[in-house]
Amino acid sequence: MKLPTNVLNIDLARRQYRVEDRADLFQYYIGGTGVAINLLRENCPKGADPLGPDNPIIFAVGPLVGLYPLASKTVAMFKSPLTGNLGESHAGGRSAVSIRLAGYGAIMIRGASESPLYLSIKDTGVEFKDASGIWGIVSSVTTGRVVRELETGAGTRTIMRIGGAGENLVRYAMVTTETYRHFGRLGLGAVFGSKKLKAIAICGEMGLEVESRKEYRKAYDDIYHRAVESPLMRKYHDIGTSANIMPLNLLKGLPTRNLTSVSSPDAINISGEHLAEEYLGRRVSCAHCPVACIHIAGLREPYENEPYFYKTTMIAYDYELLYSLGSMLGVFDEKGLLRLIDSVELWGLDAMSTGVVLAWATEAMEKGLITEAETLGLNLKWGDSDTYSKAVEQIVKQRNEFYANIARGVEYASKIYGGEDFALAFGGNEMPGYHTGPVTHVGFLTGARHSHLDAAGYSIDQAALKDKLPDPKEAAARLLKEEVWRQILSSLVVCFFARNIYDRDTILKTLETAGHKVAPERFDRLGLEILREKNQFKLEHGFNPNALRIPKRILEIDSPHGKVQESYLKEAVEEFYRLLASE
Amino acid sequence: MARLVVMDADRCVGCQLCMFACNRRFGEGGLEKAALKVKSTGGFERGFVVVVCRACPDPPCLKVCPVDALDYRKGGGVILNVNKCIGCGRCVDACPVNAVFWDKNANKPDICVHCGYCVSYCPYDVLAMKEVEPFEVAN
Numbered sequence: 001m002k003l004p005t006n007v008l009n010i011d012l013a014r015r016q017y018r019v020e021d022r023a024d025l026f027q028y029y030i031g032g033t034g035v036a037i038n039l040l041r042e043n044c045p046k047g048a049d050p051l052g053p054d055n056p057i058i059f060a061v062g063p064l065v066g067l068y069p070l071a072s073k074t075v076a077m078f079k080s081p082l083t084g085n086l087g088e089s090h091a092g093g094r095s096a097v098s099i100r101l102a103g104y105g106a107i108m109i110r111g112a113s114e115s116p117l118y119l120s121i122k123d124t125g126v127e128f129k130d131a132s133g134i135w136g137i138v139s140s141v142t143t144g145r146v147v148r149e150l151e152t153g154a155g156t157r158t159i160m161r162i163g164g165a166g167e168n169l170v171r172y173a174m175v176t177t178e179t180y181r182h183f184g185r186l187g188l189g190a191v192f193g194s195k196k197l198k199a200i201a202i203c204g205e206m207g208l209e210v211e212s213r214k215e216y217r218k219a220y221d222d223i224y225h226r227a228v229e230s231p232l233m234r235k236y237h238d239i240g241t242s243a244n245i246m247p248l249n250l251l252k253g254l255p256t257r258n259l260t261s262v263s264s265p266d267a268i269n270i271s272g273e274h275l276a277e278e279y280l281g282r283r284v285s286c287a288h289c290p291v292a293c294i295h296i297a298g299l300r301e302p303y304e305n306e307p308y309f310y311k312t313t314m315i316a317y318d319y320e321l322l323y324s325l326g327s328m329l330g331v332f333d334e335k336g337l338l339r340l341i342d343s344v345e346l347w348g349l350d351a352m353s354t355g356v357v358l359a360w361a362t363e364a365m366e367k368g369l370i371t372e373a374e375t376l377g378l379n380l381k382w383g384d385s386d387t388y389s390k391a392v393e394q395i396v397k398q399r400n401e402f403y404a405n406i407a408r409g410v411e412y413a414s415k416i417y418g419g420e421d422f423a424l425a426f427g428g429n430e431m432p433g434y435h436t437g438p439v440t441h442v443g444f445l446t447g448a449r450h451s452h453l454d455a456a457g458y459s460i461d462q463a464a465l466k467d468k469l470p471d472p473k474e475a476a477a478r479l480l481k482e483e484v485w486r487q488i489l490s491s492l493v494v495c496f497f498a499r500n501i502y503d504r505d506t507i508l509k510t511l512e513t514a515g516h517k518v519a520p521e522r523f524d525r526l527g528l529e530i531l532r533e534k535n536q537f538k539l540e541h542g543f544n545p546n547a548l549r550i551p552k553r554i555l556e557i558d559s560p561h562g563k564v565q566e567s568y569l570k571e572a573v574e575e576f577y578r579l580l581a582s583e
Numbered sequence: 584m585a586r587l588v589v590m591d592a593d594r595c596v597g598c599q600l601c602m603f604a605c606n607r608r609f610g611e612g613g614l615e616k617a618a619l620k621v622k623s624t625g626g627f628e629r630g631f632v633v634v635v636c637r638a639c640p641d642p643p644c645l646k647v648c649p650v651d652a653l654d655y656r657k658g659g660g661v662i663l664n665v666n667k668c669i670g671c672g673r674c675v676d677a678c679p680v681n682a683v684f685w686d687k688n689a690n691k692p693d694i695c696v697h698c699g700y701c702v703s704y705c706p707y708d709v710l711a712m713k714e715v716e717p718f719e720v721a722n
Contacts (some may be wrong), residue, residue, distance in 0.1 A: 067612035069600065097599075101613050145626065155599075155622030156614060179627045205614040207688060213610025220607065224600075228706050284627050285598035290706045292596035296628065314628035514612075 003063050003516055004031065004105030007039070010119065010126055012195055013053060013111035017126045019104075026105055030516070031062025033088070034491035034530045035106055036077035037537060040086075043110065046540055050081035050187075051169060051194035053112040060106040061096040062493040063514040065288075066208050067216070068223055070498035072096045072286045075490055080186040081194075082171040082353070082409050083428035085541050086534060087186040088449050092286035093178035095158040095202070096493055102204030109197070118161075118199040120151055123206060131198040138164030138396070140176040140348040143199060153203030161199035162189045163348025164396045169193050170407040172353035172430070176345070180284065180294050180316040184350045185451060186429060209515070216513045223510070226501050228290050236293040236497050237283070241319035242272030244433075245327075251462070251560045253436040256327045257382050258359035258422055259553050262435050266332035270322045275334065281314055286495075293497065299338045315342045323433030324355025329362065330382030343389045347396045353409060354395070356430035358388055360410045364419045374402035374417075411549075421552035426450045427543075435554065437461030437561035439475045442572040445548050446479060448534045453496060455483040461561060469561055472568050476575035484527035491530060535580060545577045584658025585712040586638040586697040587619075595631040595709045597621055601701035605693075608700050615686050618693040619701060633709060636660055636682040636695035640717050644674035644683055644694070656697065659715070663694050 005023040010016075022035070029035045036058045048054040057078045064071035074095040080087030099107060103123045113128075116135035120127040129150075137143050140163035147159050158177050165173035166189030173189025174182045183189075192198070210216040227233055235243060248254040249267035256264050268274055272295075281298030285291060296316045303309045315338045322337065325344060331337045344351050362380040364370045372379060376394060378387050398404040406413045410430055414423035424431040426441070427450035434440045440457035447454025457479055464470065470478060486496065492511075494502045502510075504523075511518055518526075535543075555564055602617040609616050620634040638659030645653040645661050652667035653674065670690035675683045684693040699712040 066603075066614070069603075141626070141628075148625070155620045205617075207606065207615030207686075208612035210610065210612060216610060216612070217607060224704065282628075282630060283596050285596040287597075287599050288603055290598050290600055292598060292707075 003027070003514070004061060004065070004100050006104050008104045008107045008121070008126070010107065010109045011111045012109060012113040012117070012197065015113075015128045022105070026063075027516075029526070029530065030488075030491040030511075030518070031105060032060050032073070032075040032491040032493040033077075033487055034526065036060040036075050036088070037530060037533045039106060039108055040077045041533065041537055043108065044079055048079055050079040050084060050087070051190060053110070053195070055079045055191060055194075057109040057188070057191055057195075058106060059095070059099060061100050062105075062491060063516045064492050064494065064510055065096045065100040067210065067514055068220060068510055069227055069288050069290060070223070070501065071492060071494045072288045073490070073493040073495055074099060075493060076175070076183045076188050078188055078191050079541065081169070081190045082187040083450070085428070085543050086448060086538050087188065087191070088534075089183040089185045089188055090490065091175075091177055091181045091183045092289070092495065093158055093181035094156070094287040095160065095177050095181070097287040098156060098158040098202040098204045100204065101156065101206045101208075102202055103206060107202075109195070112194060113196040116196045116198055118147060118197070118201070121200065121202040122153075123204055134198050135167065135196070138167075139346040141179060141346055144176070144179060147199045147201055151201040151203070153201075156205040157201055157203035159199060159201050162192045163346060165189055165348040166193040167198075168396055168398060168407075170349060170396060170398075171409050172350040173348055174350045176348060180296065181286065182350075185352065186449065187350070189348055211513050211515050219510050219513050223501060223506065224290070227498065230501065232500055233291050233497070236291050239272035239276055240293050240295040242275060242295065242317060242322055244319045245271040245322055246273065248434070248436070251436065251465070252558065253434060253461075253560050254327050255323065255424075255431070255433055255435050257330045258328060258363045259424060259435060259557055260363070262557060262559070264327060264332060267327065269332045269334050270326040270337055272319075275317060279334070279338070289495065291497065297338055299335065299342075301335075313342055315345070317341060320433055321351040324352045325388070328355045328359045328433070329385075329388055331385045331388070332383065333385065336385030340385045340389050340392070343392050347392060349392065349395070352432060353430040354392060356424050357395070357406050357410045357413065358391055360414060360419060360423050361391070361406060363422050364417055367419065369418045370402065374400070376400060376403070420549070424551050424553060427548060434458035434461075435557065435559050437464065437469065437559045438564045438568045438572070439464070439470070439479065441550075441554055441564060442472075442475055442569055442576070443479050445550070445569065445573050446476075446545075446576040447483060448531065448538070454486065455479040461559075465560055472572035473575045476572045477579060480576055480579050484531055487527040487530040488523075491526070532580065545573065548573060585699070585714050586658055586660065587635050587695060587699060587702070588711055588713045588715060589633045589635055590709060590711050592631060592633045592709060594707045595621060595633055596707060597623065597627065597631045598706075600704045600706070601710060604701045604704035608698070615688055616693050618684055618695040619682070620684065634680060634682050635710075636697070637680060638697060638715070643677040643679065647673040647677040649673065653694075658697070659717070660697055661694060662696065663692060665691060668692070
């Protein structure tokens with residue numbers, strides 16, 4: 001067997017599993033997103049409670065995993081407890097390679113366990129292991145350390161786990177894998193928590209046959225050389241995604257203090273360049289990726305009251321964290337920011353949602369919508385990273401109604417306390433770090449996941465600074481085209497950072513060597529079909545594109561293209577959905 | 584004769600391209616036949632261990648093989664005669680640095696032959712092929 005077509009179907013309630021060959025799905029939809037959305041539609045009933053046993057968790061990989069570099073992503077799909085609609089989140093680490101080399105194309109987890117457990121998955125099958133002694137370990141890092149000692153397979157395994165946020169069902173809790181990679185967005189951690197699933201260890205190291213050994217090696221070398229010689233890959237390696245802080249600050253597109261501003265003279269402190277010079281302690285890579293874009297700061301701090309006694313904490317940073325927990329909260333003191341990032345990482349929260357929620361709460365406090373009675377005595381102030389760290393703990397613990405409410409996201413909280421105009425969420429998902437112009441916001445509104453990675457509207461805005469802004473119809477068409485193409489990449493599970501290396505011809509060639517011959521005509525239609533499937537799921541689960549809320553704040557603050565016009569956004573959104581239905 | 588050496592494990596980013604390269608010598612994907620391993624030193628925050636055959640001049644794996652399937656390699660290390668091997672796994676247990684791996688499918692050990700194929704796929708100069716003088720203890 002050459003293609004990964006096995007679906008490992010796990011029932012947590014009955015503690016049973018079976019393996020099904022779904023060659024039908026994999027042959028048609030390739031893998032990743034394309035397969036996952038179909039498994040989700042088959043298995044997630046309309047009206048399913050995202051935190052109920054009916055909500056399945058699906059992990060899917062693709063035919064290039066384990067064969068070619070830069071194809072090491074896992075797509076997770078589920079119904080999101082944050083938005084109540086399509087949940088899709090991607091992570092790398094060793095997850096995809098381990099899943100495929102354990103013999104699976106996808107893993108589906110259904111039902112809920114009555115008592116805490118973790119799963120141990122190998123090519124020989126699944127073990128359901130008691131986790132009652134691990135449940136309640138609030139740090140995702142400690143959880144990882146414990147499971148690491150319990151399981152074999154060091155070097156060729158992934159350990160997915162949740163921290164306190166997932167156990168306590170924070171709607172934007174994440175799942176961490178290999179300490180520094182995350183299924184971050186849309187609350188997969190809470191779905192784990194609702195199933196009493198603390199962790200999943202997957203180990204695999206099998207071999208993979210190819211169609212032609214000679215052609216395989218040739219195609220491999222071509223991709224490898226292009227990857228290590230590409231300037232784009234160099235950028236991700238040298239400074240990493242945090243290289244975006246300074247250009248966005250200069251353009252005045254860096255959301256600052258809940259987007260009351262778009263730049264700060266202090267941005268240099270949290271820039272990738274500064275962090276690399278002063279703190280960068282290590283770079284690491286996902287399995288089978290030469291780039292090593294994961295940047296880890298070493299923060300050396302003294303213990304109080306004891307001379308010459310230090311600890312060094314290794315903290316991963318990326319652009320989106322520096323934005324959401326940094327500029328968005330006015331935290332420009334890099335040590336405080338790194339500590340805040342560390343606390344969000346340990347508790348197991350999505351950094352973007354957490355930062356945007358706290359930014360809204362800070363402004364709500366300034367405006368008197370909430371007081372210290374709600375925050376249990378915490379005076380949230382821009383730049384006060386220590387108080388923000390305490391608030392993060394309160395969000396996880398939810399000791400009062402206010403924290404329970406903000407643990408459901410900014411959309412929900414602002415409906416209760418007011419301040420919707422500055423509650424920066426799109427489709428219920430908190431905003432990523434780009435106020436580059438109208439196109440990025442159209443992308444947040446129309447993207448299937450309401451994420452910046454759906455169609456990268458920010459890059460259209462930025463390119464348009466040298467040229468002219470596309471009109472709303474053209475913007476919609478370009479966003480749709482990009483999102484359609486990204487369905488292909490995420491079905492192969494190629495990293496979006498490698499999108500310039502995996503062009504159409506390269507993909508068709510590599511698929512052929514993997515034993516997956518796709519007719520070019522069908523290949524060209526596939527992205528749109530997958531995106532339509534996702535949209536169909538969303539409509540069936542109550543999504544209404546005409547009811548998308550546009551936060552007023554984005555219209556009030558100048559972007560690099562001046563004021564964003566509401567009419568532009570509305571026209572582009574309408575056009576996007578018209579094209580999606582008709583093309 | 585040159586052999587595979589780890590120049591600086593602190594430069595390792597854990598990408599495992601060396602392991603995939605090793606496996607690709609046989610024209611296949613995956614990791615079944617990889618004869619070296621990169622694993623974390625106990626979590627990614629602490630960096631990586633690169634486990635490779637250290638080409639012992641007096642190899643313990645060879646000494647425990649009950650069917651003489653392992654022979655001395657010039658310059659250190661061993662060469663496996665697959666036809667003689669009965670898949671008992673004693674070589675795996677004998678290696679003090681855990682550098683003998685196992686091909687479950689073939690039921691045979693994966694042992695580094697010091698060919699250097701992996702070196703050309705290490706983008707960070709962690710691995711190299713080098714002549715290594717055997718270390719001698721004075722007196």
